Amino acid sequence: MRRILLSTLVALCSAISHADIIARYAMGSETIVLSYRDDQHIRVDRGQMGYSIINGEQATAIISQGGAQVVMNVDEMGEVIANAQQGQAITVPDTQAVSLSPTKEFSNIAGFKGRVYNVNTGTANYRTVLTDSPVVIQASDALRQFFRRFAGAMKNDRGNKLLALENSFKDQPDRGVLYVEGGFKLVSIGQGDRPNSHYTPPPIGIQFNMPAASR
Numbered sequence: 585m586r587r588i589l590l591s592t593l594v595a596l597c598s599a600i601s602h603a604d605i606i607a608r609y610a611m612g613s614e615t616i617v618l619s620y621r622d623d624q625h626i627r628v629d630r631g632q633m634g635y636s637i638i639n640g641e642q643a644t645a646i647i648s649q650g651g652a653q654v655v656m657n658v659d660e661m662g663e664v665i666a667n668a669q670q671g672q673a674i675t676v677p678d679t680q681a682v683s684l685s686p687t688k689e690f691s692n693i694a695g696f697k698g699r700v701y702n703v704n705t706g707t708a709n710y711r712t713v714l715t716d717s718p719v720v721i722q723a724s725d726a727l728r729q730f731f732r733r734f735a736g737a738m739k740n741d742r743g744n745k746l747l748a749l750e751n752s753f754k755d756q757p758d759r760g761v762l763y764v765e766g767g768f769k770l771v772s773i774g775q776g777d778r779p780n781s782h783y784t785p786p787p788i789g790i791q792f793n794m795p796a797a798s799r
Contacts, residue, residue, distance in 0.1 A: 610767075615631065625638070643657070686701050714761060720770065723773055724761040
């Protein structure tokens with residue numbers, strides 16, 4: 585009986601440790617959904633606009649356009665955008681220039697208490713709310729990894745702000761991002777089981793959603 589109980593506990597602990605983090609964020613007028621299993625399996629859904637996947641070394645953007653689905657390798661996508669911008673490189677902010685100053689204010693967002701910080705990037709000032717919650721920190725780290733990987737392909741000011749915070753708070757307890765002034769806010773976060781297929785991108789190319797043939 586003891587052996588059976590031990591085996592059951594080990595199985596339960598294993599299942600819990602491999603649960604995926606599922607977080608919803610409001611970014612401007614849209615809501616994105618982050619699914620995170622580990623650093624090799626990250627997916628960000630953007631509703632009808634499509635979704636993006638990091639699966640190992642492969643990073644793929646799936647864009648919905650009308651009745652078609654355009655599937656692109658992120659590195660090739662970056663080259664296309666760079667050519668369209670006449671070779672102008674898309675840059676990520678210099679994290680060394682960012683300073684983070686704690687205030688005496690606190691805010692409760694999505695059920696998590698966080699401290700309000702003032703951020704100065706050298707060219708702009710804004711406020712952010714950070715927490716020491718482990719699950720929020722994991723989700724924030726996953727989002728930063730996502731934006732870092734896709735930064736060369738998709739210009740995203742809010743994503744750049746998250747990246748710019750990285751060096752500023754990497755050594756302090758409050759590293760989980762709950763809110764960034766300008767249009768970024770955690771809506772909800774939890775854990776669940778995503779199938780492996782959730783992190784598997786479709787083949788590169790253009791796929792059409794063909795209407796069912798009439799009978």
